[in-house]
Amino acid sequence: MRLAWNGSTGGSSAVTKLFGRRATLRRSVSLLRDFGHEQSAPDIFYGALARDSVELIGDLFRGLTGEELQGRVVLDVGGGPGYFAEVFHDSGARYVPVEPDASEMHAAGLSVHGSVRGSGMALPFRDDSVDVCFSSNVAEHVREPWVMAEEMLRVTRPGGMMVLSYTLWWGPFGGHETRPWHYLGGEYAAKRYTRTHGHEPKNRFGESLFDIGAGDGLRWARNTPNGELLAAFPRYHPRWAWWIIRIPVLRELLASNLVLVFRAH
Incomplete structure (x- = not known):
């Protein structure tokens, strides 16, 4: 059965069915509340994001394969200081974070066994070497995000899953700590923040x-020869609001974060 995303529903129902049940308004409100602590209490922010990430990846992987993450190699591109490690280890996955910035790796004082220092633009892993490759809120920090995305597909075994989740510039969180002034331009927002x-x-x-x-x-997802786009949906929205991905201008302003789900070739 072909599960390719057709642009009409926000995602393939077979792949997103489990996570769709979890994507409630209550979850959205809870995440929005926790996200307000990004700068003041990063443990709260990243803790919420970690729990949501393992639920997202676990549900999507079961939707694609019918199997659990137990024993699967999960590569986290841009894993930072390792906030996600514990929740993925608890799921039974073999979690491997890769991060290019040494200071970022140690920012939280965490020690993650098996962490790798390396660039997402040239991942230090063999072709077809991991079961799941994902990246959460990293692509917006990369000058050439689709080079990173192709690298993620390269290291994912055929039939494995790649998930790219990133913050949209024109959404309410696009400027990160400089929001909402990023709507007037990134440079203006940065200078205002500094002042x-x-x-x-x-x-x-x-x-x-x-x-x-x-x-x-x-556009990239529909044209890459290295993976099959299975689903595309706004990560933090309730399931009944996923339709906004179908509307070109509206999705840029309201989707906040886009999730792209692939089966690697």
């Missing part, structure tokens, strides 16, 4: 934050 706080933002527009949109990802 207000006395230091530059962590995410500097044009250097470590870029204006990536939903349309950009969907």
Whole structure:
């Protein structure tokens, strides 16, 4: 049975069925509340994101394969300081984070066995070497995100799953800590943040934050020869609001975060 996404429902029902049941308004409100702590209490923010990520990946993998993550190799591209490690280990997965920035790897004082320092632009892994490759809120920090996405497909075994989830520039969180002023331009938002706080933002527009949109990802996803797009939906929205991905301008403003799900070739 072909499960390819057809653009009419926001995702293949077979792949997204389990996660769709979890994607309730209550979940959306809870995540929005926790996300308000990104700068002030990152443990709360990343803890919520970690729990949501393992549920997302676990549900999608079961939808694709009918199997659990137990014993599967899960590669997290842009794993940062390792906030996701515990929840993935608890799921039984063999979790491997890869992160290019040494200071970021140790930012939270965590020690993750098996973590790898390396660039998502040239992943230090063999072709077809992992069962699941995913990246959460990293692509918007990469100057050439589709090079990274192709690398993620390269290292995923044929029939395995690749999941790319990223923040949309024109959405409410697109400017990260400089929001909502990013609507007036990334450079303006960065300078205003510096004037207000006395230091530059962590995410500097044009250097470590870029204006990536939903349309950009969907165009790449439909044309890559290395994977089959199975689903595309707004990560933090309730299931009944996934239809916004079908509307070109609306999805840029309201989707906030786009999830692209692939079966690797």
